[in-house]
Amino acid sequence: MNVHPELLPAIERFELPDELGFGDTLAPVMYRLDYADGAWGEGQLLPYADISIDPSAKVLHFAQVVFEGLKAYRGEHAQVKLFRPHMNAARFNRSCARMLMPELPESLFIEGVSAVSACVAPLVPGLPGQSLYLRPLMFGTQPSLGLAPSDRFTFLVIASPSDALITGALRVVVERGMTRASTGGTGNVKASGNYGASLHSSMAATDSGFNQPLWLDAREQKYIEELSAMNFFAVIGGELHTPGTGGTILPGVTRDSVIALAGDLGIPVREGRIAIDTLLQQIRSKQCTEAFACGTAAVIAPISVIGEKDGAMYELAEVSGPVANRLRDELLDIQEGRAPDRFNWLYTAGM
Numbered sequence: 239m240n241v242h243p244e245l246l247p248a249i250e251r252f253e254l255p256d257e258l259g260f261g262d263t264l265a266p267v268m269y270r271l272d273y274a275d276g277a278w279g280e281g282q283l284l285p286y287a288d289i290s291i292d293p294s295a296k297v298l299h300f301a302q303v304v305f306e307g308l309k310a311y312r313g314e315h316a317q318v319k320l321f322r323p324h325m326n327a328a329r330f331n332r333s334c335a336r337m338l339m340p341e342l343p344e345s346l347f348i349e350g351v352s353a354v355s356a357c358v359a360p361l362v363p364g365l366p367g368q369s370l371y372l373r374p375l376m377f378g379t380q381p382s383l384g385l386a387p388s389d390r391f392t393f394l395v396i397a398s399p400s401d402a403l404i405t406g407a408l409r410v411v412v413e414r415g416m417t418r419a420s421t422g423g424t425g426n427v428k429a430s431g432n433y434g435a436s437l438h439s440s441m442a443a444t445d446s447g448f449n450q451p452l453w454l455d456a457r458e459q460k461y462i463e464e465l466s467a468m469n470f471f472a473v474i475g476g477e478l479h480t481p482g483t484g485g486t487i488l489p490g491v492t493r494d495s496v497i498a499l500a501g502d503l504g505i506p507v508r509e510g511r512i513a514i515d516t517l518l519q520q521i522r523s524k525q526c527t528e529a530f531a532c533g534t535a536a537v538i539a540p541i542s543v544i545g546e547k548d549g550a551m552y553e554l555a556e557v558s559g560p561v562a563n564r565l566r567d568e569l570l571d572i573q574e575g576r577a578p579d580r581f582n583w584l585y586t587a588g589m
């Protein structure tokens with residue numbers, strides 16, 4: 239890996255703002271790797287800067303672009319720790335395969351996220367809920383207007399010292415019109431187009447006083463899938479229920495971690511179909527006591543109400559209830575170094 243001579247001075251000059259927000263403060267570093275003639279070049283650690291791209295680059299026309307989201311923590315660790323980066327590397331390659339993009343060797347994905355985190359270690363915030371949010375992405379750069387896969391690609395890792403994405407409880411609205419993903423589509427990978435296509439419903443939700451749409455399956459519009467950038471969980475009769483990842487749902491790293499933690503804490507977990515109308519009745523009858531969303535950016539965010547566009551509201555009996563709270567505390571305690579890493583989820587950043 240090459241390290242640009244201007245990088246360290248750029249990091250030394252950089253001052254963190256008082257208010258970080260989520261994803262708004264960009265760390266003064268980026269990792270870049272280019273793919274051409276069937277091979278990856280050498281990684282470069284560069285000062286964060288604009289990149290130039292040909293206006294006919296395939297990504298701008300055909301959205302041949304995938305991304306990841308993962309976090310590095312200072313917390314109470316002596317060194318910056320990444321959370322489960324190998325899981326992100328594996329999912330990244332599943333996204334690449336679906337979008338006909340070249341495989342990125344796991345070692346290069348880890349080199350990128352690890353080197354970026356280590357070189358901005360002094361800028362990784364350490365208050366509870368804070369982290370360095372990392373955004374690896376890959377896109378097709380071949381200049382040509384024909385509909386065909388790109389033959390050259392750029393892989394970047396950029397990073398943002400951030401606060402938690404969500405602080406309060408979420409108000410979600412059932413999306414019974416548009417759909418996020420269908421069988422055989424790209425819903426189970428992190429193709430950027432999935433997120434672009436979710437924006438219309440997300441903005442409509444915000445305009446009507448909600449935070450996010452709750453997506454249903456495209457075939458029957460009957461079963462819960464996920465939120466736009468988070469997986470969905472509900473506590474029903476003391477058991478934790480979440481939609482199974484059967485092809486249209488993103489298999490979240492946080493989702494997987496919640497399931498592992500719940501199992502370890504003796505909370506029964508059921509992965510399978512959750513019919514929206516049944517769930518809404520279970521909320522009314524208080525059989526469903528809690529619901530929450532989870533994701534890398536969001537961690538675990540309680541849901542206070544599930545609403546319908548016709549105005550019907552289903553208020554959860556417990557907001558930030560015992561199950562969501564316990565799982566959130568357990569997860570953050572591991573991530574931020576207050577509890578032993580009993581699942582071996584942390585990876586020390588280095589370069």
Ligand code: COI
Nearest residue numbers: 307308467533534535536
């Ligand atoms: C993440 O949690 O990393 C996501 O992908 C959500 C992001 C789109 C804000």
